[in-house]
Amino acid sequence: MEKNPLTLIGTQLVRSDASEKVLGAAKYVDDLHFSDTVYLAIRTAEVASGALRSIDISKARGSHGVLAVLTHADIPGENQMGSPVPDYPILLKPGDEIRYVGDYVAFVVAHTREQALRAAEKVTVMVAEKKPVLSLNERIRELQKGGDYVPAVHQKIRKGDSDPKTMFDSCDYVFEGDFFADYQEHAYLETQGMIALYDQDNVMTIYGSMQCPYYVQNGVARALGFPINRIRIIQSVTGGAFGGKEEVPTYFAIPAALAAYHLHRPVKLVLSREEDIQWTSKRHPIKSRYKVGIADYGRLRSIQVEAHADIGGHSTLSPTVLWRSSVHAAGAYEIPNVRVDVYGHYTNKVPSGAYRGFGSPQVFIGIEGIIDDVADHLKKDRLYLRKINALEKGKTTPTGHLLPESVGAKKTLEEVERLSDWERLKERVAQFNREHKHLKRGVGIAHIHYGVALGAMGHALDASGAFVNVLPDGSISVHIGGTEMGQGAKTVIGAIVGEVLQQPMEKIHVYQTDTFFLPDSGPTVASRTTVFSGNAAVLACQELLKTLTALYSTEMAVPPQSVRYTGGVFSNTEGQKPVGFGELAGIALKKNIGLCATGWFQTPRLTWDPENGFGEAYVTYSFASQIVVVEVDCLTAEVVVKEVYTAHDVGKALNPDGVIGQIHGGFVQGMGYALYENLKVNEKGKIVSDNFNTLTIPTIHETPEIFKVSIVEEPFSKGPFGAKGIGEPSLIPTPAAIANAVSDAIGKRVREIPIRKEYLLDLIRTAP
Amino acid sequence: MELHLFVNGKEVTTSVPENRRALDFLRKDLGLKSVKEGCGEGECGACTILLDGKAVCSCLLFASDLAGRRVLTLESLGKEGHLHPIQQAFAETGAVQCGFCTPGMILSVKSLLDENPSPDDEAIKKALEGNLCRCTGYVKIIEAVKRAVAIIKSQGLMI
Numbered sequence A: 001m002e003k004n005p006l007t008l009i010g011t012q013l014v015r016s017d018a019s020e021k022v023l024g025a026a027k028y029v030d031d032l033h034f035s036d037t038v039y040l041a042i043r044t045a046e047v048a049s050g051a052l053r054s055i056d057i058s059k060a061r062g063s064h065g066v067l068a069v070l071t072h073a074d075i076p077g078e079n080q081m082g083s084p085v086p087d088y089p090i091l092l093k094p095g096d097e098i099r100y101v102g103d104y105v106a107f108v109v110a111h112t113r114e115q116a117l118r119a120a121e122k123v124t125v126m127v128a129e130k131k132p133v134l135s136l137n138e139r140i141r142e143l144q145k146g147g148d149y150v151p152a153v154h155q156k157i158r159k160g161d162s163d164p165k166t167m168f169d170s171c172d173y174v175f176e177g178d179f180f181a182d183y184q185e186h187a188y189l190e191t192q193g194m195i196a197l198y199d200q201d202n203v204m205t206i207y208g209s210m211q212c213p214y215y216v217q218n219g220v221a222r223a224l225g226f227p228i229n230r231i232r233i234i235q236s237v238t239g240g241a242f243g244g245k246e247e248v249p250t251y252f253a254i255p256a257a258l259a260a261y262h263l264h265r266p267v268k269l270v271l272s273r274e275e276d277i278q279w280t281s282k283r284h285p286i287k288s289r290y291k292v293g294i295a296d297y298g299r300l301r302s303i304q305v306e307a308h309a310d311i312g313g314h315s316t317l318s319p320t321v322l323w324r325s326s327v328h329a330a331g332a333y334e335i336p337n338v339r340v341d342v343y344g345h346y347t348n349k350v351p352s353g354a355y356r357g358f359g360s361p362q363v364f365i366g367i368e369g370i371i372d373d374v375a376d377h378l379k380k381d382r383l384y385l386r387k388i389n390a391l392e393k394g395k396t397t398p399t400g401h402l403l404p405e406s407v408g409a410k411k412t413l414e415e416v417e418r419l420s421d422w423e424r425l426k427e428r429v430a431q432f433n434r435e436h437k438h439l440k441r442g443v444g445i446a447h448i449h450y451g452v453a454l455g456a457m458g459h460a461l462d463a464s465g466a467f468v469n470v471l472p473d474g475s476i477s478v479h480i481g482g483t484e485m486g487q488g489a490k491t492v493i494g495a496i497v498g499e500v501l502q503q504p505m506e507k508i509h510v511y512q513t514d515t516f517f518l519p520d521s522g523p524t525v526a527s528r529t530t531v532f533s534g535n536a537a538v539l540a541c542q543e544l545l546k547t548l549t550a551l552y553s554t555e556m557a558v559p560p561q562s563v564r565y566t567g568g569v570f571s572n573t574e575g576q577k578p579v580g581f582g583e584l585a586g587i588a589l590k591k592n593i594g595l596c597a598t599g600w601f602q603t604p605r606l607t608w609d610p611e612n613g614f615g616e617a618y619v620t621y622s623f624a625s626q627i628v629v630v631e632v633d634c635l636t637a638e639v640v641v642k643e644v645y646t647a648h649d650v651g652k653a654l655n656p657d658g659v660i661g662q663i664h665g666g667f668v669q670g671m672g673y674a675l676y677e678n679l680k681v682n683e684k685g686k687i688v689s690d691n692f693n694t695l696t697i698p699t700i701h702e703t704p705e706i707f708k709v710s711i712v713e714e715p716f717s718k719g720p721f722g723a724k725g726i727g728e729p730s731l732i733p734t735p736a737a738i739a740n741a742v743s744d745a746i747g748k749r750v751r752e753i754p755i756r757k758e759y760l761l762d763l764i765r766t767a768p
Numbered sequence B: 001m002e003l004h005l006f007v008n009g010k011e012v013t014t015s016v017p018e019n020r021r022a023l024d025f026l027r028k029d030l031g032l033k034s035v036k037e038g039c040g041e042g043e044c045g046a047c048t049i050l051l052d053g054k055a056v057c058s059c060l061l062f063a064s065d066l067a068g069r070r071v072l073t074l075e076s077l078g079k080e081g082h083l084h085p086i087q088q089a090f091a092e093t094g095a096v097q098c099g100f101c102t103p104g105m106i107l108s109v110k111s112l113l114d115e116n117p118s119p120d121d122e123a124i125k126k127a128l129e130g131n132l133c134r135c136t137g138y139v140k141i142i143e144a145v146k147r148a149v150a151i152i153k154s155q156g157l158m159i
């Protein structure tokens, strides 16, 4: 069949869920209501470390309105929610070790949430408290002492000469530096929430705010001891996630499901903001040490990175997050000799987990800071130095992945150079600084790559399905295994289906994700949904076109090879005997022909050597470059981002407005991380900045006034219409670019994010 | 206690417990689910309503504070296929991602434009400073307000 010009892909699309959202009619989990619903509250350990001695629930049980108080003894299945490492019991039993303040002791169910909360306070817990480990440094020292302490995670990369004794021998210059990136809270505007219903067909049905319904399905099945076919998860409209609703929603679905199982009534659990911040994962704090060797007037020759991450009380996704840190630690450059070690350490704090960028923003501040040091020392332009080291088609990444295609790295650098009018920008800033004494401006650059999808380590989960059903009136319903969480998945999938089937968006309805319709399609993470759900949708639509073509051919007596399909109309090669898509769908019904198809997309296996940490890490990479201008008030350490120029290689922008929206949002979130979002943990392991009065996230005032975006399109041959991912690369360069800009403004290297005021003032005041 | 007020143009007479939050009264008792809870502390603006035309956080008020007053929630603005110009502008500019902040944002914009039909950037930011959005970075929200102004002007509408 001939190729038609694109009518939806790459055009300006209105989000398919915009109308319900601007009307306030979209149903988030707390907006759903089932009669007879009862409410749940969680009683947590409240101490960070120790052994649980005893639990007394008698007072709670007698509390007003209480229907049940559930403890470890009430779990019909496995008392475990840790995956892959089984270190996370659902409910502690006497004798168990408490690993952080949020470990669960009891679930209280009552007629109202207030009653449940009041009763939860009446659960009496005896604990033999231990001094908690709250500092990452304490663990690093333990490791350095060389005793029998073994970190929970160790990921490594080895390429070329990776022997620290020799790998720098052939370098002309060696640069070193330490960096630290602290926690970041997701602060999605909708807190976590679940409703569990145990009713029809003896199936446990769960509605909730989440990214990964299949994780929830597996986790709940394990806790209830049910076969997976009796667990159905339906994602409700989700009010932001950013990684925070990847592994974590399972920890709230399980309590709700357990209560529904025992009470046979709908159970609702929606967290308060304080509970959400206290109990849910954060971006990993990572300390890193960089050593970089340079040869040939600025070429990166050798790099050694040692990084340590605080994984908190349970390991959850840390092995995977830190694998991604290790793959990205050496930056988006061609470097022959690489040695990276990333360690994950248990502490008695909230488990760290998935957060947009997945362990990479924390290491990019290191490599990008050092690159500036190199440029300055060699008196070379910072953008130029990145250009000469950038990846290109035919070059290999720091893990030794030979890149065959879709490498827009250099183009993104050229684009930010053009967008910012680089030479003039530097001059403008220098001029400003000559004219101002206490206000100083600085320019910062960052250049990054990002491995799309789950990569070699997550290969087992890296497949996705789509189910497309054409109804007799020609309308089309679509189910995908990926989820819409605000990023625009429904719109982009709708556009893909519309493009392949040549139908307008209005005819296509993409449903909320429901595990009932498709096999386990993996998680909606790692910027993989456009590629994975998108490709699956393409496959399903192609299948449908085959069926429709055959039907048309029989009905109209046109040989199959002479069937033409353009503008949504089937005809013969001369354009005669036209039958529209909708009409043909109606005929199909009468002829007993089913018009539904499932598409299933998997990635080719990657060649990866886990022993040595070498090989093809990810199926493809997105690239980005960013330049920011900041203004620092050297008296108050106030920092304002004035200008942003950012270029992103996304393969192909299927929904350009959506891509730009991701870039704006990712930037401001990254800016919050770099400048404002201080998460404070007290000496008891409790988070004290547990609401927006103490945890400051960017408001509309912080949005930079000049914000220029350029989209670079280096198509990825295995992506739908050439697309790669953008969800995370939108945020990743920002912390590094801002740290570099502030460094530029004050003439000293910023080594920490968030850049706290006290830290910055100290830095400004100390002699260079 | 007895409560008498006007909600979205309709007269409501009901009884509520003394300490019922206005947010819970509107969401749970009256079923107005467009009013969202993001923080419960007056910090995020998700629970914004218009009280006698002014944008306020319903999580900080008691139901009794609404007595005798006119409450407007997003339910009163536009319908499927007939969006209010501010809603239309938000939809068309891509000022909506997850949508959780959207009801509060739109009501704050309405309160702004009712007072000041041609706000400059500073006025827009001032009016929306209490509405947090974690998704959009606010760029398209500012654009949407400008577009709403343009739509309203082009249609010669009063809102």
Ligand code: FES
Residues within 6 Å of the ligand: B036, B037, B038, B039, B040, B041, B042, B043, B044, B045, B046, B047, B048, B057, B058, B059, B060
């Ligand atoms: S819920 Fe009222 S301001 Fe956040």
Ligand code: FES
Residues within 6 Å of the ligand: A189, A239, A240, A486, B095, B096, B097, B098, B099, B100, B101, B102, B132, B133, B134, B135, B136
């Ligand atoms: S669109 Fe998600 S918080 Fe604003």
